[in-house]
Amino acid sequence: MTETANFVINHDQLLEHWQGHRALTRKIIEAFPEDKLFSYSVGGMRPFSEMAMEMIDMAEGGISGIVSGEWKSLDDLGHVNGNMPKTKDELLNVWDKVTGQINQLWPQISSERFQEVDLAFGLYEGPVYATLFYFIDNEIHHRGQAYVYLRSLGITPPPFWERN
Amino acid sequence: MTETANFVINHDQLLEHWQGHRALTRKIIEAFPEDKLFSYSVGGMRPFSEMAMEMIDMAEGGISGIVSGEWKSLDDLGHVNGNMPKTKDELLNVWDKVTGQINQLWPQISSERFQEVDLAFGLYEGPVYATLFYFIDNEIHHRGQAYVYLRSLGITPPPFWERN
Numbered sequence: 001m002t003e004t005a006n007f008v009i010n011h012d013q014l015l016e017h018w019q020g021h022r023a024l025t026r027k028i029i030e031a032f033p034e035d036k037l038f039s040y041s042v043g044g045m046r047p048f049s050e051m052a053m054e055m056i057d058m059a060e061g062g063i064s065g066i067v068s069g070e071w072k073s074l075d076d077l078g079h080v081n082g083n084m085p086k087t088k089d090e091l092l093n094v095w096d097k098v099t100g101q102i103n104q105l106w107p108q109i110s111s112e113r114f115q116e117v118d119l120a121f122g123l124y125e126g127p128v129y130a131t132l133f134y135f136i137d138n139e140i141h142h143r144g145q146a147y148v149y150l151r152s153l154g155i156t157p158p159p160f161w162e163r164n
Numbered sequence: 165m166t167e168t169a170n171f172v173i174n175h176d177q178l179l180e181h182w183q184g185h186r187a188l189t190r191k192i193i194e195a196f197p198e199d200k201l202f203s204y205s206v207g208g209m210r211p212f213s214e215m216a217m218e219m220i221d222m223a224e225g226g227i228s229g230i231v232s233g234e235w236k237s238l239d240d241l242g243h244v245n246g247n248m249p250k251t252k253d254e255l256l257n258v259w260d261k262v263t264g265q266i267n268q269l270w271p272q273i274s275s276e277r278f279q280e281v282d283l284a285f286g287l288y289e290g291p292v293y294a295t296l297f298y299f300i301d302n303e304i305h306h307r308g309q310a311y312v313y314l315r316s317l318g319i320t321p322p323p324f325w326e327r328n
Contacts, residue, residue: 007171008178008278009293017297042206043315114172129173133181134325140301141324144308151207160305161298 015106018136019099020163025055025143026095027158031150034088040149048149051142052091053079058135060098061121066113066128067105071121179270182300183263184327189219189307190259191322195314198252204313212313215306216255217243222299224262225285230277230292231269235285 009017029037029052038049057077065071075081078094085091114129124131150157173181193201193216202213221241229235239245242258249255278293288295314321 006174006176007275008175009172010170011172012170013291013293014172017294021301042312043317045312045315111171127177129177130181137185137304138324140304141308141311144305145312147305148206148209148309148312151209153207160302 011106011109011111014132015103018132019102021136021139021143022059022095022099022102024158024160024163025052025139026092027162028143028146028150029088029091029095031155031157032088032146033153033155036149036153037088037091040153042145042149042152045145048142048146049085049091050079051146052095053084055135055139055142056094056098058138060101062131062135063098063102063105065118065120066132067108069118071119073122175270175273175275178296179267182296183266185300185303185307186223186259186263186266188322188324188327189216189303190256191326192307192310192314193252193255193259195319195321196252196310197317197319200313200317201252201255204317206309206313206316209309212306212310213249213255214243215310216259217248219299219303219306220258220262222302224265226295226299227262227266227269229282229284230296231272233282235283237286 029048032040032048036047038047041047057079061072061077085094109128114132115127117125117127118131119125120131120134124134126134147157147160193212196204196212200211202211205211221243225236225241249258273292278296279291281289281291282295283289284295284298288298290298311321311324
């Protein structure tokens with residue numbers, strides 16, 4: 001009991017939390033007009049398609065690295081290699097593929113693994129739980145930027161609290 | 165051991181995670197020119213001072229409600245009552261006061277409490293851990309928007325991964 005007395009959330013809750021955020025980000029991708037998704041920018045920042053592909057690369061390479069302990073290098077990630085989707089539908093298809101991969105691999109992560117220190121993508125040292133929170137936080141961060149893009153295009157984004 | 169085998173992060177780690185994000189948000193407040201903090205907007209959205217006061221209200225009323233089980237109503241929150249700081253220094257002072265309150269109250273939250281379902285601010289039902297993640301995520305979300313504000317003002321924001 002001493003050990004459990006110090007814990008906050010369990011595995012299922014964190015998966016639901018992450019996939020809830022991913023469901024909202026998917027809606028934000030859908031909310032963009034096709035051309036603006038790949039071209040629109042404020043303040044010289046990247047179009048949202050590129051931010052979304054970064055999230056996809058992090059999530060796909062990330063869940064696989066967390067589970068296996070083997071990390072792709074950043075140069076080997078999909079969108080760096082030029083495999084950028086050309087349409088919104090293509091982007092959503094890759095998104096959905098990764099959603100399935102996360103659900104499939106998640107049960108293989110043990111509590112011990114969440115606390116292990118690893119070198120994510122061969123570069124970023126930290127406990128696995130912190131690496132995972134980085135993926136989630138990075139998604140929230142860039143999706144928040146997409147809200148500004150949409151508002152400045154005159155489009156009302158789906159509410160932040162909608163996660164299904 | 166069966167129970168611990170299903171947990172992800174402990175109390176200290178979540179506090180460090182939250183305060184790390186709050187340290188970055190503080191830097192973003194500092195990065196705004198005084199007048200732009202209170203006036204600048206993209207896409208008709210709120211100036212960042214108002215978003216930051218929302219974060220302060222959520223964190224201050226939130227940590228107190230989580231610890232005591234007694235929630236202020238939204239109408240009783242500081243900035244709704246017109247107690248808006250008028251300068252960047254005033255805003256940073258309120259920010260720092262809340263940083264101390266969180267550190268002081270945090271040890272009183274038990275693991276059982278994190279899993280209890282409560283009605284945050286008398287309105288939002290959910291387990292306490294999810295309410296707390298909502299505060300953190302809402303901060304990341306709006307701070308991401310401040311990155312767009314700063315970039316569109318020609319200001320380079322502090323890196324997203326800087327948390328101290």
